[in-house]
Amino acid sequence: MSKRRPATPKCCSDLTAAINPRFFKALCDPTRVAILVRLATCGRPCTVSEVANGCPIDVSVVSRHLAQLRDAGMAAGERRGKEVYYAVRFSAIASTLRHLADAIDACCPPTWSKPKRN
Numbered sequence: 001m002s003k004r005r006p007a008t009p010k011c012c013s014d015l016t017a018a019i020n021p022r023f024f025k026a027l028c029d030p031t032r033v034a035i036l037v038r039l040a041t042c043g044r045p046c047t048v049s050e051v052a053n054g055c056p057i058d059v060s061v062v063s064r065h066l067a068q069l070r071d072a073g074m075a076a077g078e079r080r081g082k083e084v085y086y087a088v089r090f091s092a093i094a095s096t097l098r099h100l101a102d103a104i105d106a107c108c109p110p111t112w113s114k115p116k117r118n
Contacts, residue, residue, distance in 0.1 A: 015103040026072035031057065032065045036074060036088065039066075045078065045085035100108055 039051055046054055052062040066086050069075040073092050077084045 015107040018096075018103040019028075020072070020096065022072040022076070026074055029065070031061075032069060035062060035065050036069055038084055039075065040088045047083045047085055049083075050084065064068070069093040069106040084112050 035051060038055075039046060042050070048059060048063045048066060051066065052059040055062055063084075066075060066077065066084075070077050070086070073096065074089055075086050076089050079085075079087050088103070
């Protein structure tokens with residue numbers, strides 16, 4: 001006999017849709033987070049070589065990490081000649097996190113509170 005999963009409550013359907021595995025997978029690697037921060041602090045689109053400059057990893061690895069950030073919607077890449085310039089998609093990141101926070105608020109009412117101090 002197969003076990004059936006309980007149905008997702010209607011209120012949680014937005015939460016399920018808000019949790020994008022690619023987004024969170026991209027954030028689970030400390031190197032990708034460091035690359036995202038490096039790109040964000042640059043303040044302008046940067047080439048893979050510029051992002052890799054000063055990183056302890058090879059340029060090809062930085063390029064793969066940037067591709068994952070792009071696929072997760074956190075970075076945008078634009079080819080200019082032989083170079084690809086990457087920039088952080090700040091509004092897309094904020095929108096994803098805002099949507100997730102709203103979905104959590106709608107689906108998961110607070111049930112736990114801090115104990116009172118004596």
